[in-house]
Amino acid sequence: MSLKLYAHPFSSYSQKALIALYENAIPFEYRMLEDADAAREWTELWPIKRFPVLVDGERTVFEATAIIEYLDARHPGPVRMIAGDGVETRMLDRFFDNYVHHPMQKIVLDHLRPEGQRDAYGVGEAREMLDRAYAWLDQRMAGQEWAVDGGFGMADCAAAPALFYADWVHPIGDSFAQARAYRQRLLARPSIARAVDEGRPYRSYFPPGAPDRD
Secondary structure (H helix, E strand, C coil): CEEEEEECCCCCHHHHHHHHHHHCCCCCCCEEEECCCHHHHHHHCCCCCCCCHHHHHEEEEEHHHHHHHHHHCCCCCCCCCCCCCCHHHHHHHHHHHHHHHHHHHHHHHHHHCCCCCCCCCHHHHCCCCCCHHHHHHHHCCCCCCCCCCCCCHHHHHHHHHHHHHHHHHCCCCCHHHHHHHHHHHHCCCCCCCHHHHHHHHHHHCCCCCCCCCC
């Protein structure tokens, strides 16, 4: 088995890459970063110490988007991750990472700051961004099953963990029915349900506290 993925099951960006692997049943060795040996290998491969990291023989690929694109090019399966010319897919991938995932992480990480050093202004900005993102997504998903017309792909791999955790820290309101329904469709897809279930034992570590749902 040539593919190795260094990741953690509760990590949102790890889940993004895992969903692509599971979606096409691509064989790989899961180097879970709770293991000391795996963590040491990961640090040597990528001293920036961010995950996931994919190793394919002599090739090392970091960043979840790049990993998914690499898999689609070098280990393609029946579900193609990049539709058409790729512009729509990449645009939506950036939307979910930059305007849902990033503000969600801002809110989560603020809970790890010591009392007196929290960034209330930054958290307020993050919540405003999420509201704008939810509103845009709600319009986008009207009459649409997946993020891009070509079918399930990389943009949905990005959407799933972003919306999953974002709704925990800043719920998608009832007024955004299309966005809420899209999140539910994502969570019902087997590859995503598997990634969510693998992270379930770690929910007590969620800094703001995990809700009793999903």
